[in-house]
Amino acid sequence: MIEFGHGTHVGLRRTRNEDTYYADAALGLFLVADGMGGHQHGEVAAALVRDAVVDMVARGQSLADAVRGAGARLLGHARDHGVDALPMGTTVAALRLVGDGYEVAWVGDSRVYLWQDGLRQISHDHSLVQELVAIGSLDPALAARHPHRNVITQALGITASDQLHVGMARGQLARGMAFLLCSDGLTEDVGDKAIAGVVGRQDLAAQECVDHLLLAALDGGGKDNVTAIVARVR
Numbered sequence: 001m002i003e004f005g006h007g008t009h010v011g012l013r014r015t016r017n018e019d020t021y022y023a024d025a026a027l028g029l030f031l032v033a034d035g036m037g038g039h040q041h042g043e044v045a046a047a048l049v050r051d052a053v054v055d056m057v058a059r060g061q062s063l064a065d066a067v068r069g070a071g072a073r074l075l076g077h078a079r080d081h082g083v084d085a086l087p088m089g090t091t092v093a094a095l096r097l098v099g100d101g102y103e104v105a106w107v108g109d110s111r112v113y114l115w116q117d118g119l120r121q122i123s124h125d126h127s128l129v130q131e132l133v134a135i136g137s138l139d140p141a142l143a144a145r146h147p148h149r150n151v152i153t154q155a156l157g158i159t160a161s162d163q164l165h166v167g168m169a170r171g172q173l174a175r176g177m178a179f180l181l182c183s184d185g186l187t188e189d190v191g192d193k194a195i196a197g198v199v200g201r202q203d204l205a206a207q208e209c210v211d212h213l214l215l216a217a218l219d220g221g222g223k224d225n226v227t228a229i230v231a232r233v234r
Contacts, residue, residue, distance in 0.1 A: 004231040005207030012222030018042035019227040031094035034183040041088040074157035089158035115178040119196035126154035178232040189220030206230040
């Protein structure tokens with residue numbers, strides 16, 4: 001049995017919400033997309049990718065193939081509508097539960113965390129800061145405060161299909177596991193320790209966890225749109 005909660009908020013400094021999400025226990029699919037581009041292009045990009053991934057997964061494609069296909073659709077949409085002059089892209093972080101296993105796919109810096117006797121990030125940001133950490137040029141402890149921490153290196157609709165890297169992870173489900181999918185509006189204003197303190201609470205329903213996380217992001221400044229999904233294996 002999967003229990004889940006979901007929510008999004010425009011934040012305290014933005015006038016539009018370019019985040020979107022999807023949560024469907026019957027399909028076993030959960031995703032968060034954080035659009036970018038301005039002039040409503042971010043909203044369109046995120047929604048198009050969301051709908052494309054849902055469509056392709058429902059048709060039987062793997063999660064990673066669905067993400068790649070969604071990226072191709074977004075590039076085609078931008079080309080057909082003559083919006084090449086303005087970036088029209090989105091991140092995506094997606095989770096698929098199939099039988100007794102799970103698969104995760106992502107592009108950009110929206111994240112997937114797993115709670116199982118502690119919290120760990122199972123996605124890896126496609127960002128300049130993460131690349132600097134990976135090659136040893138930046139102390140991980142300083143990454144959260146780096147001035148270029150929001151510069152991403154991969155995005156659907158912006159990265160060419162032949163250069164797109166879709167991050168992937170797989171594992172086995174176990175009772176008591178919980179997954180958190182979120183946009184960077186959460187992780188910018190709420191640290192991993194505080195996130196763990198919410199997601200790990202067994203006395204809270206999944207929807208209550210999401211509500212607490214959104215409130216924590218707003219209390220932390222609400223600098224960006226913030227979106228979160230919590231899915232628990234009961």
